[in-house]
Structure formats: C-alpha cells, structure tokens
Amino acid sequence: MAGKEILHKMKEKVGLGSSDPDSGKGKSKMSKKITHGFHLVKGKSHHAMEDYVFSQFKQVEDNELGLFAIFDGHLSQDVPDYLRSHLFENILKEPDFWRETEKAIRKAYRITDANILEKAVDLGKGGSTAVTAILINCHKLVVANIGDSRAVICKNGVAKQLSIDHGPSMERERIEESGGFVSNFPGDVPRVDGQLAVARAFGDKSLKEHLSSEPHVTVEFIDDETEFVILASDGLWKVMSNQEAADCIKPIKDARSAAKHLTEEALNRKSTDDISCIVVRFG
Template identity: 45%
Template structure:
C-alpha cells in the first residue's frame, strides 16, 4: 500500500518517484505527537426494508469513535500500523462487506442490479482538538418504483451517502447525520407526480435547517462542548454534501465547501462547487443581502465564517443560507467511483489526485464475479477492501500534506457489474 501512496502523491498525471529522505522519520514523529482519531469502515444500519439477513451487530454504536480505528486488509495492516502507530478498529467490518452481495432483479429488463454499491469510509480528527465531522451511509434508505414509495420487494433501491463538516461544535453535523436521510426519504415519498430532484433536495435542506433552528431555541440540552459553554448557541453550523445513488442517476446536493467528485473513465468530474465567500456569485449574493465579506485569514462572511452556505449558523442569516446546489448526473458504464469528502481533504489534495488514488486501489481488485462462479466471495470482499484502502490512503495523504482540519472521506465503487457480459 505504501507503494501505491507514493505513486499518487504528486498532482502530475505521471506519478513521480519519491526519493527517501532523512526528514521522513522526523515528519513521522511530529505526527505521533498529535492524537489522531480514526473511524474507518464504520458500521451502518441495515438497508431499510431489506429481507436479507444482515451481519451487523446492532448492539454496537455505528458512530462510535476511538483513537485508533483504521481497519485495513491483512496484507497491509502492518504497514499502516507502522506509519500511523494505530491499532485496528474494533467495529465489525462485515456490516459493509458481505460475501453475499444483495441483488435486485428487474422484471422488465430481466437484468441483475447490485442492491448497494461497495464503499469505504474513513474519518480522521487530524490536528484539530475536537472531531466535528460526521458521515452518514444509508444503503437502500428508500425503495421506489414508478415514482412512489412502496414496500414491494422488487422496488428499485436508492442509496444515501453524506459528509457533514461541522464548525463551532459537532451537534449540527450530528443532527444532519441522524435526520437528513429520513427527511429526503419523506420528500421523495411526498412527490407522487412530476417529481423533481432539485425541488425535493432543496425542501429537504430547508426542513433540516428549520429543525436545527428549532432545536437551538428550545429547552433541550446536550452534552456537547458549545452547550456547556453557551446555552442555546446559534454560532454552530455544518456543511452538507450528500449523494443519492440510484441505478440510473447520481444526485448530489451541496451546501458549503465539502465536495463530491465523480471519476469517469479516468477523468475527475466535480459534481459540486464549493460555496466560498469570494466566489463571484456568492460574494454578490451576500452583499445584496446586506452582508460583507471580510478577508481575515482568508475570505469570511462578516469576517467570521469561511463559507457562504451552511446548515445552522442562525446568527449569520440571511447572509449564510442553507439552500443547496443540486446536480443530477446520468450514470455511465465508464463510471468508476464517487468521492465525497470534507474540505480537510480538498484543501490539500486536488480532484485529479484524489481520483488517481481511488482508481489505483480499485484497479488492484477484480470486479465481482457472477453468482456461483469460482472465487466470487473473494472478489466481493476485494471490491469493498479497495474502497476502504482508497479512503484510508486519501486521509493519510491529506495528513502528509499538513491538512489542519478534520478529514472525512467516502469512496463509492460505481463500476457496473459485468455479469450480463459474462453470461
């Protein structure tokens, strides 16, 4: 794995050879001084409405953090331990890596479709004092057929992936993790006719923002740091980049400076645009609302917030809004993977480099074989391992490039199953 990482550290298209230097042990020791908290391949709830037996131990908390929670493959675990001095995550990885891949058979086309694409998740506290990122992975969070929400076993499953980068404290990001996928599901179910993804996602983000405001002004209490210091604090918010993956489309909604990037046929295609205060259209919007963008360690709304859109941040409204930008992309046979990450990655790693890391990990593994064929179980596990390796390598690369923020990465394998071609 170390060889893979060295091959993609540079932004150039052709990987450059990294010469060993005497400063490498010193850099490693400097990282060891900082407590790094990892959550890798975090357990997720079973697909809603799924009839298949899940291997997830529901007694374990899916959002549990521990100081050293990177889980890697057997062949590479010793190298990862030496580089970051961490132990294996105790969370059971079988929740997201099952030897029996659930499938859905379409009655009309008589084709086999994966119920949930393989994915890998890594979340790192990094050099920050607190972990304020949150990640949500909800396989088959919504079952849809002909535009309606039903419980038919042959309904088409939608899959939800979200990365939330909190600021001020973690409770808004945590609320988004727990609630936003349910709100999106509800909005999809409400739209019986003339369904539009843009409208549904905008309403979902507005409802999420309203819930955050209501909670902030209620008498409810929490044990997070900001509530202990300042009750009912309004100076807390979170970015949100979410992707709903269907058999035919990738729907990305972004609010803030987290980002979604699609790797298609070796080309990095951004599916979202960062909401930075100095982005020309965002700067004009803030000024028209009566606000100002002040350069204080970079452009900030009123000299405070380094993004122009976010969920929460009630004290900065109407300058900071929760309205997302929505893109709907048709899936292609050339699609390789989807990367969602907080700005802790994108501040120091380019889109092209991130896709290069993910592609090299995916190419190291074979695509899943048809059911019943020799070696199918190994291939199924390998696909998930590749996504896990990619997410881990990307976080390690961000730390090596001195990212000072929390880093959260989700890598989703979008490669089409080749069963039809092999049959």
C-alpha cells in the same frame, strides 16, 4: 462464530461496516459490483471531531437507494450529528421525491435548516456544511451540497466535480445585498462577516441573514465508464485537487481501503483539519 464476528457480519449487512465508528463499508444488493467505504480522521485542532458521515444502501419498496453524505461541522458537533440523523429522513419524506427528486431535495434542505434554527437552544450556535449523494437503483446519482464539502465522479480516469464550493468571495454580492460583508480579516481567507469561511451552511443562527441553505443540485447518470465517486470534507480538498484524488485511488479496488488511503495521503500533505471521506466504486 464468536460474538464479535457475528456483530461485525450484522453491521456489514446493514452497511455500517466494521465495529470501528471511524471506518466502514457495504455493498448494493441490486448490483454486487457497487460497493462503498468510508474513513474519518480527526484533525489537529483542540476541539472534538466535527465531521460526520452517512453511508449505506436502503431498500424502499421495490427500489434501492444508496445514501451517502459528509457533514462538516463548525463550532458544533450537534448540528452535523443532527443532520446525519434527520436530513435523509426529511428528503425521503417529501411526497414528490420519486417524481421530482431535485425539487424534493431542495425543499428538504430548507425544512431541515428551519428545524435546526428552531432548535438552536439545544443544538448551539454552530453550523455545518453538507454534501449528499443519492444513488437511485444503481443508475441515477443526485448530488446536493451547501458549503465546501465536495463530490467528485471519475469516468475513464477523468475527475469531474459534481458539487460547488460555496466560498464567500463568489457570493459577495448576495451577502452584501442582505446586509453582510466579506472580509479577509482576521485571518487569511475570505469570511462572511469576518467569521465563517463558507457562504452556505446549515444552522449558524447569528449569521443566518447573510448565509444561504439553498443547495446546489446536480444529476449524473451511471454508465459503463463510471469508475467511482468520492465525497469528502474540505480537510481533503485543501491539499488535493480533484484529479489528484482520483489518481490516488484508481488502482485500489476495495472502497474502504480507497477512502482510508485518501485520508492518509491528505495527512501526508499536512492537512490539519478533520478529514472524512466516502468512496463508492462501480465495479
């Protein structure tokens, strides 16, 4: 076997998929039916790619965790890159993770945001949205998010959103009570203090008084009706509904091919933003 093939096999084994950093796949050891794949495409903006993905299975003593996340940066590569390296680590360090998973995730989100703000000199003035999904022993799925990256589950062909899009309009009261404002000027979408088009994010030190880093957390149990889960940045959801995305990949059994197909369809629909997508298939 050639060196490149050996490297490819090693990467697949640890869940990194191919040598292409913008695409990859892996599978559960606990249930061979459960697979995951991801694909990223840079948008048409003049800045560097600001979407980052985490997608792999991890053995923790006698348990298996599927760890999946989309981090969509704004004015920053450094903050989403930091999240990719540290957010799950901080979640799993919480002593109550196994007994009170949702509480542990909320606490780890707050701690991680505080760490980012402390490192603002190094990480810059930007920030990042996040959607994370933790699959515990192939049975319990815990989804958390801040911002407008989204998680959608498909059961029996029906798409259901597991996250909440934290738009400024829906949180206007909280923003105004903290001394901020929501304005459509400049531009054509509501923005916090006329700057940021999401009401919750990591980082963004200059806006932090008016932004929240408190995640929406939900729990879903995997059953025989569960087909797949999609995590994606808003570059996908700006041009596709939840059900359209589910219908688009229903016949595609390979998770990485499904993720790639979604990004291609978003491009066909004229999405100009960075697009990142993870698909987790359940048999």
